[in-house]
Amino acid sequence: MPSYTFMSTANAYALRGAVPVFVDCRQDTLNIDERLIEAAITDRTRAIVVVHYAGVGCAMEVIGEVAKRYGLALIEDNAHGLGGSYHGKPLGSFGSIAAQSFHETKNVQCGEGGALLLNDPALVARAEIVREKGTDRSRFFRGQVDKYRWLDIGSSYLPSDVLVALLMSQLESFDEIQLRRHAVWQAYHDGLADWAASNGIPQPMIPDGCKHPAHLYYLLLPDLQNRQAFIAHLAERGVQAAFHYQPLHSAPAGMRHGRQAPGGCAVTEQIADRLVRLPLFADLDEHDVAHVIDAARTYKLN
Numbered sequence: 001m002p003s004y005t006f007m008s009t010a011n012a013y014a015l016r017g018a019v020p021v022f023v024d025c026r027q028d029t030l031n032i033d034e035r036l037i038e039a040a041i042t043d044r045t046r047a048i049v050v051v052h053y054a055g056v057g058c059a060m061e062v063i064g065e066v067a068k069r070y071g072l073a074l075i076e077d078n079a080h081g082l083g084g085s086y087h088g089k090p091l092g093s094f095g096s097i098a099a100q101s102f103h104e105t106k107n108v109q110c111g112e113g114g115a116l117l118l119n120d121p122a123l124v125a126r127a128e129i130v131r132e133k134g135t136d137r138s139r140f141f142r143g144q145v146d147k148y149r150w151l152d153i154g155s156s157y158l159p160s161d162v163l164v165a166l167l168m169s170q171l172e173s174f175d176e177i178q179l180r181r182h183a184v185w186q187a188y189h190d191g192l193a194d195w196a197a198s199n200g201i202p203q204p205m206i207p208d209g210c211k212h213p214a215h216l217y218y219l220l221l222p223d224l225q226n227r228q229a230f231i232a233h234l235a236e237r238g239v240q241a242a243f244h245y246q247p248l249h250s251a252p253a254g255m256r257h258g259r260q261a262p263g264g265c266a267v268t269e270q271i272a273d274r275l276v277r278l279p280l281f282a283d284l285d286e287h288d289v290a291h292v293i294d295a296a297r298t299y300k301l302n
């Protein structure tokens with residue numbers, strides 16, 4: 001799995017006693033570097049986990065081929081990817097399993113929550129048991145068994161009705177949300193292009209064949225000092241920008257429960273210090289967006 005991701009990606013495996021092996025990311029998309037995956041595989045490897053960073057698809061044809069050749073499961077953390085596609089195929093439909101997050105930071109959200117997408121029908125029956133505290137209660141409710149029992153290790157993964165009602169309203173507005181998010185994303189991209197180019201600040205790169213869902217808009221400042229100064233500059237103008245992932249390979253729990261792939265994670269380390277995300281919400285209006293762009297453009301690199 002990539003080192004440049006949220007800890008939920010790694011927790012899922014560490015909780016079951018597996019060892020996350022952290023692979024470096026690509027400089028251009030910040031996705032797991034597909035050229036480094038094979039060197040990280042040992043005879044104890046069971047799965048390749050990808051995260052489509054910012055909803056921009058990983059190099060799935062290469063990664064899928066490696067998974068197949070080594071007989072490994074392919075799993076997608078699709079927290080960013082809902083609505084995105086890779087060469088016409090929806091993100092979240094490549095792996096045998098994909099995880100979807102509905103945390104408040106996502107395009108479609110209900111505060112906290114998520115979904116498991118199962119692309120392998122052989123996994124459905126067991127998943128239904130795992131999510132119902134390890135029981136066959138769903139079968140009992142359908143009248144397929146006359147009592148339900150403890151069959152497997154599970155937990156209370158079912159969301160509450162109230163949260164799902166909120167999520168449903170978000171899903172019903174999906175097209176509208178996406179339209180607005182894309183408008184904000186594109187306005188940032190166009191409005192900052194000349195400023196970014198003249199300051200040597202890379203803007204997000206979308207490879208051919210990738211349709212992204214406008215999940216986040218990020219810039220890569222030259223270094224940590226400029227990144228922090230840029231965030232402070234925006235805050236003084238009423239704009240809340242944020243950085244995120246700290247590399248997992250060097251985090252205390254990452255070192256305790258996982259390890260780095262051969263070659264280390266040098267790109268991840270420098271990206272983590274340089275990346276800043278601009279506010280991206282469906283309800284930002286044109287004035288808000290123009291204000292963010294103006295505020296960013298007045299920043300002078302140190």
Ligand SMILES: Cc1ncc(COP(=O)(O)O)c(C=O)c1O
Nearest residue numbers: 006008051079101102103113114
């Ligand atoms: C890549 C990635 N995976 C998972 C999550 C979160 O999942 P959850 O908060 O639903 O565990 C996030 C962010 O919140 C994320 O960025």
